[in-house]
Amino acid sequence: MTLTWYLVLAAILFTIGAVGVLVRRNAIVVFMCVELMLNSVNLTLVTFARATGTVDGQIMAFFVMVVAAAEVVVGLAIIMSIYRTRRSASIDDANLLKY
Amino acid sequence: METLPAEGLLASSWLLIALPLLGAAVLLLGGRRTDRWGHLLGAATVVASFVLAVLCTIQLAGLEERSASIDLFTFISTGELDVRAGLLYDPLSAAFVLLITGVGSLIHIYSIGYMAHDEGRRRFFAYLNLFVAAMLLLVLGNSFVALYVGWEGVGLASYLLIAFWYTRPAAATAAKKAFIKNRVGDVGLALAIFVMFSQLGTTSYEGVFGAVGTLAGGTVTALGLLLLLGACGKSGQFPLQAWLPDAMEGPTPVSALIHAATMVTAGVYLIARSAPIYDETPTARTVVLAVGAVTLLIGAIAGCAYDDIKKVLAYSTVSQIGYMFLAVGLGPAGYVAGLAHLYAHGFFKAGLFLGAGSVMHAMNDQVDMRRYGALWKKLPITFVTFGLGYLALIGFPFLSGYYTKDAIIEAAFDRGDVWGYVLGGVAVLGAGLTAFYMTRLMLMTFFGRARWEDGVHPHESPSVMTVPMIVLAVGSVVSGFVMVQLFPLSSWFEPVFGEPEEAEHVIAPLTIGLALTVVMALGIVAALLFVGRREVPVTAPVRVSPVTRAARNALYADTINESLFMRPGQWLTRALVFFDNRGVDGAVNGLAATLGGSSARLGRTQTGFVRTYALGMLGGAVLVAGALLAVTAG
Numbered sequence: 170m171t172l173t174w175y176l177v178l179a180a181i182l183f184t185i186g187a188v189g190v191l192v193r194r195n196a197i198v199v200f201m202c203v204e205l206m207l208n209s210v211n212l213t214l215v216t217f218a219r220a221t222g223t224v225d226g227q228i229m230a231f232f233v234m235v236v237a238a239a240e241v242v243v244g245l246a247i248i249m250s251i252y253r254t255r256r257s258a259s260i261d262d263a264n265l266l267k268y
Numbered sequence: 269m270e271t272l273p274a275e276g277l278l279a280s281s282w283l284l285i286a287l288p289l290l291g292a293a294v295l296l297l298g299g300r301r302t303d304r305w306g307h308l309l310g311a312a313t314v315v316a317s318f319v320l321a322v323l324c325t326i327q328l329a330g331l332e333e334r335s336a337s338i339d340l341f342t343f344i345s346t347g348e349l350d351v352r353a354g355l356l357y358d359p360l361s362a363a364f365v366l367l368i369t370g371v372g373s374l375i376h377i378y379s380i381g382y383m384a385h386d387e388g389r390r391r392f393f394a395y396l397n398l399f400v401a402a403m404l405l406l407v408l409g410n411s412f413v414a415l416y417v418g419w420e421g422v423g424l425a426s427y428l429l430i431a432f433w434y435t436r437p438a439a440a441t442a443a444k445k446a447f448i449k450n451r452v453g454d455v456g457l458a459l460a461i462f463v464m465f466s467q468l469g470t471t472s473y474e475g476v477f478g479a480v481g482t483l484a485g486g487t488v489t490a491l492g493l494l495l496l497l498g499a500c501g502k503s504g505q506f507p508l509q510a511w512l513p514d515a516m517e518g519p520t521p522v523s524a525l526i527h528a529a530t531m532v533t534a535g536v537y538l539i540a541r542s543a544p545i546y547d548e549t550p551t552a553r554t555v556v557l558a559v560g561a562v563t564l565l566i567g568a569i570a571g572c573a574y575d576d577i578k579k580v581l582a583y584s585t586v587s588q589i590g591y592m593f594l595a596v597g598l599g600p601a602g603y604v605a606g607l608a609h610l611y612a613h614g615f616f617k618a619g620l621f622l623g624a625g626s627v628m629h630a631m632n633d634q635v636d637m638r639r640y641g642a643l644w645k646k647l648p649i650t651f652v653t654f655g656l657g658y659l660a661l662i663g664f665p666f667l668s669g670y671y672t673k674d675a676i677i678e679a680a681f682d683r684g685d686v687w688g689y690v691l692g693g694v695a696v697l698g699a700g701l702t703a704f705y706m707t708r709l710m711l712m713t714f715f716g717r718a719r720w721e722d723g724v725h726p727h728e729s730p731s732v733m734t735v736p737m738i739v740l741a742v743g744s745v746v747s748g749f750v751m752v753q754l755f756p757l758s759s760w761f762e763p764v765f766g767e768p769e770e771a772e773h774v775i776a777p778l779t780i781g782l783a784l785t786v787v788m789a790l791g792i793v794a795a796l797l798f799v800g801r802r803e804v805p806v807t808a809p810v811r812v813s814p815v816t817r818a819a820r821n822a823l824y825a826d827t828i829n830e831s832l833f834m835r836p837g838q839w840l841t842r843a844l845v846f847f848d849n850r851g852v853d854g855a856v857n858g859l860a861a862t863l864g865g866s867s868a869r870l871g872r873t874q875t876g877f878v879r880t881y882a883l884g885m886l887g888g889a890v891l892v893a894g895a896l897l898a899v900t901a902g
Contacts (some may be wrong), residue, residue: 190882260878267876 175216182209194259196248207237274336287313289401295394301388309392311376318369325362328598334763356410360764364407367614371624372400379521381732399425408623412461423450430518442514449511453501460494477544492552503535503589506563519836520625528585528617531695531873536592560593561694568701573819576635577624587770588613594678602792603765604758607673608751617658619740623654630726637712644714645725649734653741662703667750681774703791710801824837
């Protein structure tokens with residue numbers, strides 16, 4: 170059953186992304202891991218669209234891409250400005266917002 | 269009794285109350301500007317009230333029904349409760365109005381001299397005017413609510429005047445004591461008014477007395493007992509008698525006007541006014557009798573032991589009002605006798621207090637009779653007027669006290685049963701004790717050796733003080749004869765208490781009169797033997813019999829009150845405060861502290877590390893997904 174392989178691949182990609190977000194310190198890498206998670210979801214959506222023969226999943230995937238593009242624009246801008254003030258792209262250094 | 273709307277001068281009898289009230293307002297609001305002439309205004313308003321009262325009463329005497337109502341305005345109107353403020357001018361209120369304004373005028377005039385050197389003279393006259401206005405409202409009101417307003421007004425004025433020298437701790441304490449004891453009684457009166465409204469829907473005399481016959485027996489008895497509680501508080505009767513002697517901390521004119529002649533007789537007025545209620549309830553009436561008899565003896569016994577001239581007179585007042593309660597407790601037979609005694613007492617006791625004030629004035633405000641003596645030569649006018657008041661009080665034949673006390677004792681014996689003999693016997697015994705303690709007072713004050721403190725030079729008071737004393741002395745001599753023989757009070761009060769019925773005498777009046785005279789003479793002789801024959805020590809002997817010690821402590825009334833009511837009250841208060849602090853406050857504060865503490869602890873989890881938050885989000889998402897799977901799979 171080919172559907173299973175696609176889904177397993179998507180799950181592996183999602184897990185790599187999630188673990189990356191949790192364990193990496195570099196903001197750029199964390200960001201790329203987030204993208205990985207989004208794309209694994211896209212893969213799932215497209216797989217099911219193909220399996221059921223409808224286009225709903227594919228449309229959804231386009232939406233995710235649009236949102237991801239917007240998110241990258243904003244996120245990279247934030248990372249840039251943090252890097253300029255702190256001379257560091259480590260997300261553990263931006264820890265002032267707490268109790 | 270038919271009550272017609274007032275016409276002519278009677279229609280403006282509200283001025284009786286308004287005049288002193290205006291005086292009080294001007295003096296209190298005018299401030300220091302009125303210092304120079306304030307006392308004159310204060311006295312003038314009361315004298316004007318007296319003149320108006322005389323004219324009104326003359327007009328009232330000419331009316332066929334001898335009763336007039338004056339409707340003023342709507343006082344309270346809410347739902348079913350509709351209280352109209354109005355006045356009732358009938359023989360009973362007229363008698364009180366004349367007493368209050370008459371004796372009030374004399375005492376206001378006396379105070380001009382007595383308070384001449386006091387800084388607070390204006391304040392004194394303002395309070396005195398306030399008192400007269402409130403007292404007039406009390407006796408003129410046509411409903412129990414109006415009476416209650418006046419009742420509270422005189423309580424306030426009494427409090428202010430007892431604490432007139434408020435820098436003295438004793439005066440401040442005495443005022444608080446009087447106020448609190450009065451409050452105990454006032455609760456009774458207030459509850460009685462609530463009962464009237466809930467059961468009858470009205471509080472006017474006309475409505476209540478007209479419908480009281482339709483009430484259940486228990487309700488009427490409750491009404492009678494509640495009214496009696498109110499009367500006991502105001503009149504210093506057992507078990508609320510202990511405030512009256514302490515109230516002597518106020519200036520002497522106050523003791524004369526408020527705590528002898530007028531305010532403390534308000535209880536007698538209340539019971540006499542509520543006669544239709546007591547007619548329906550023999551139980552409550554019996555309690556009135558018991559209260560009167562017990563108080564009569566307590567007052568007389570305590571009066572024998574005190575050395576403070578004003579306290580002796582105060583206990584004498586307690587005792588004499590006991591006589592009045594005894595009389596009004598006897599029912600129709602006693603009302604007129606009680607009120608006659610009230611009138612006579614108003615004269616001679618006010619005169620005695622003014623005399624005591626004059627003596628104190630001469631002795632640098634000394635009140636201890638052990639430091640008096642031999643004053644009759646130095647204060648001749650005071651001595652004569654005081655002596656006449658004394659003779660009237662002990663019931664010397666053909667002076668006022670003789671007639672009125674005689675009438676009460678006769679009425680007591682006329683009950684005919686065992687209780688009649690007991691009450692009559694108590695009253696006769698009380699008369700003997702009265703003669704004893706008053707003779708003791710006379711001997712210690714005016715006779716014997718001079719035991720004055722150094723630097724005291726007694727002098728007779730100015731005429732502005734002696735003239736009121738002379739007028740009151742004349743009143744104490746003739747009022748009994750006038751009220752009993754010349755213009756019998758019983759026919760004057762006929763519209764209120766009905767036609768006087770000829771009582772069947774159990775013991776011939778002459779016998780009672782003779783017995784009374786003999787007992788009085790015995791009292792005088794006893795006083796001469798115990799006090800007059802020996803030198804009076806300057807300090808009170810310490811080694812005395814238990815009886816004397818009990819009498820000196822006023823039969824331990826204060827001790828009983830303290831251990832029975834005050835201490836448990838304090839314990840209860842402390843327990844409540846503890847419960848409030850630890851229980852109620854503890855629960856509220858504890859809840860707040862728990863929430864605050866846990867939120868502080870929870871806040872620690874917010875570390876500022878983005879990856880921790882991300883883990884939280886992931887964990888949450890996994891949980892939600894797991895839950896969804898579990899639900900769909902299950």
